[in-house]
Amino acid sequence: MIRCTKCQTINPPDAILCSNCQSLLEWTGVPVEAAESAAKTVSDEAADDAAAAEAARAAEEARLAEEARAAEEAEEARRAAEAQAAEEARAAAEAKAAEDARLAEEAEKARIAEEAKAAEEARAAQEARAAEEAEQARLAAEEAQAAEEARLAEEAEQARLEAEVKAAEDARLAAAARAAEEARLAAEAKAAEEARLAEEARLAAEAKAAEEARAAEEARAAARRREAEAILATSVDGDETAEPTADDDTQPGLVRPGLRSSEPGPRRPSSAEVDADDQPEARKPTFESRPKPKPIEEPEPEPEPEDEVPEGSIRCAVCGTANEPTRNFCRRCGKPLVAAVVPVVKPMPWYRRLFGSPPKTKLKAGERPGGLGDGGQPRPSLFGRLVPLLLIAVVAFGVTSLVIMPDARAAIGDLITDLRLRFMPQFEDVHPVGAQGAGVEGNRGRFAVDNNTNTFWLAETGSSDPTLTVDIGATINLGALVVHSGSSTESDFTAHRRPKTLELTFPGTEQPAIEVVLADDAEPQPIALDVRQIDSVVITVVDWFESGAGGDRLLAIREIEFKERR
Structure with missing residues (x-):
């Protein structure tokens, strides 16, 4: 078998041209295995073998003659x-070379x-880049000039x-105050x-107590x-037994209270001995009411100093x-001191003297416990x-804490700083280093914080x-934000949508979100805040x-200023 070197088709050993590509078959010196060629011709030989077996015997002789x-x-x-x-191969090679040359x-x-x-x-591109650079330089010059003008205005x-x-x-603060x-x-x-009401109640109670x-x-x-009438009656009974004479120089002895004297006292004249002319006339009835007797105010005796009484006195x-101790009757009230005892006062402990209730005193008429x-x-x-x-303890604790515990000093300093920031702050401008926000037509989010009100952030308000x-x-x-709404302060202020409600969140902190409501105004709108320790x-x-008539559905913000609370 001969294999074509161009298309690799297997041909019979006596073939000159390839049965597939019609190329001239050349012997390469490499025989083709029968098994390899049999796989290609097995289907054709299967049909011929049956007929060849029958005609082989008859055609053998003719074949030998014609061989x-x-x-x-x-x-x-x-x-x-x-x-x-060979001629066709040469022509094909020349045609292929011509085609290759044409393609090349x-x-x-x-x-x-x-x-x-x-x-x-x-x-x-170079010309466009040069033109763009020139345009950018022109815009930069205009922006610089506008920024300078805006800075002076800002x-x-x-x-x-x-x-x-x-x-x-x-x-x-004034409203709070x-x-x-x-x-x-x-x-x-x-x-x-x-x-x-308490004074009225007290006065009523005093009036009631006075009554x-x-x-x-x-x-x-x-x-x-x-008691006086009883004593007088007792003395009258004694007069019946003895009556002192006018020239008697003897003085009656001191009588101990509660005991009847043995000497007769002055006799009360009886009603029979009184002359009728000395009798008062009977009082006639009248419409005048008898005035109520006024209470006799007896002055209280001044208490004698305790230091005038010797030790061992009887109370x-x-x-x-x-x-x-030699007295038998009280020098103030005259009551007998027979049952009196010398009180033994135990000294009160220091904590009772400091924290205990004051000694109970008798209240006067109209007074109440806890009153004046x-x-x-x-x-x-x-x-x-x-x-x-408590004040002394607080001051001592504060001084000791400042000396012994430095952390207390830092805590007090933080407290003072917090009070100063809350009630006496100072506001300074802060310029953010950048901002990210989807923009339309090149008006990206950074234009909202570029410190230039001639530029603005334009954003979609879709999904x-x-x-x-x-x-x-x-x-x-x-400490504060200042929001400039819209894209311009001129008549085209309503050409785009303007912010109405802003939600402020602070990543990386536990600060709660803050919702801010703005007015539809082209003027700057300050917003007071107090948010501590944030960086974004x-x-x-x-x-x-x-937006107004003929406007679009885009949102515009010219500038957002940041104020630091110091």
């Missing part, structure tokens, strides 16, 4: 085919055209905004009303009168007055006695809310004002 002639004809045909194949020429032309086109495009504007923010803060003052006045009015005291005094006076069991003491001053309570001690992530570049205490802010526009 020599066929071999000679085959050799001649092979030589002719080889010559023809076309490729060269295409390469030259491509290089020319690339050079033209490069030249056009300085005055910032001063005005700081004054507005400070005025707003002062107004807030006014509310506190109103609450204090209301509390004072309530306390005054309660004090008035009770007057009634008690009248009862005591009546009792004293009854009265009734009034508690100290008396000399002598001189109209309130009696000191336990809390009143503890306040000075999601416009969001601007601002990188402040340092950790600050954010996410501003989400959750609601907006619709």
Whole structure:
């Protein structure tokens, strides 16, 4: 078998041209395995074998006769085919070479055209880049000039905004102070009303107590009168037994209270001995009412100093007055001291003297426990006695903490700083280092924080809310924002949508989100804040004002200024 060197088709050993590509078969010296050729011709030989087996015997003799002639004809045909194949191969090679040359020429032309086109495009790109650089330089010059003009205007504007923010803060503090003052006045009015009611109740109680005291005094006076009448009656009975003479110089002895004297006293004249002319006339009935007797105010005796009484004195069991041990009756109330004992006072412990209740004293008529003491001053309570001690303890603890515990000093410093930032802040401008936010027509989010109100951020308001992530570049205490709505302050202010409600979040912190409501105004709008220790802010526009007639559905913000609280 012979394998074609071009298409690798297997041909019979006596073939001159390839049965597939009609190329001239050349012997390569590598025999083809029968098994390999059998796989190609097995289907054809299977049909011929059956017929050949029958005709083989008959055709064997004819084949042998024709073999020599066929071999000679085959050799001649092979030589002719080889010559023809060689001619065809040469012609094909020449045609292929011509085709390759044509293709190479076309490729060269295409390469030259491509290089020319690339050079033209490069030249056009260079010219466009040069024009863009020139345009950028012109715009930069215009922006620089506009920025300089805007800076001069912004300085005055910032001063005005700081004054507005400070005025707003002062107004807030004034409102808080006014509310506190109103609450204090209301509390004072309530306390005054309660004090008035308490005073009325006290006066009523004092009047009632005075009435009770007057009634008690009248009862005591009546009792004293009854006692005097009883004593007088006793003395009258004694007069019946003996009557002293006028010239008797003897003095009656001292009579111990409670015992009847053995000597007769003055006799009360009987009604029979009184002359009728000396009798008072009978009182006639009248419409005039008898005036009520006024209570007799007996002055209280001044207490004698305790140091005038010697040691071992006897105290009265009734009034508690100290008396000399030689006395039998109290020097104040006159009650007998027979049952009196010398009290043994145990010294009170120090903690009871410090924290215990004051000794109980007898209250006068109209007084109440816990009321005003002598001189109209309130009696000191336990809390009143503890306040000075608590103040001393707090001061001592503060001084000791500052000396011994440095952390306490830092905590106090932080507290002072927090109070200063809250009530006496100073606001300074902060310029963020960058901002990210999807923009339209080249108006990206960074234009909202570029410190230039001639540029603006233009965002879509479609499926999601416009969001601007601002990188402040340092950790600050954010004190205020100043929002410039819209793309311009001119008549085209309503050409785009303007923000109405902003939601402020602070990544990386536990600060809660803050919602801010703006007005539909082209003027700067300050927003007072107090957010501590942040380095970035996410501003989400959750609601907006619709654009005017002929406007679009895009949202515009000229500038957002940041103020640091220091």
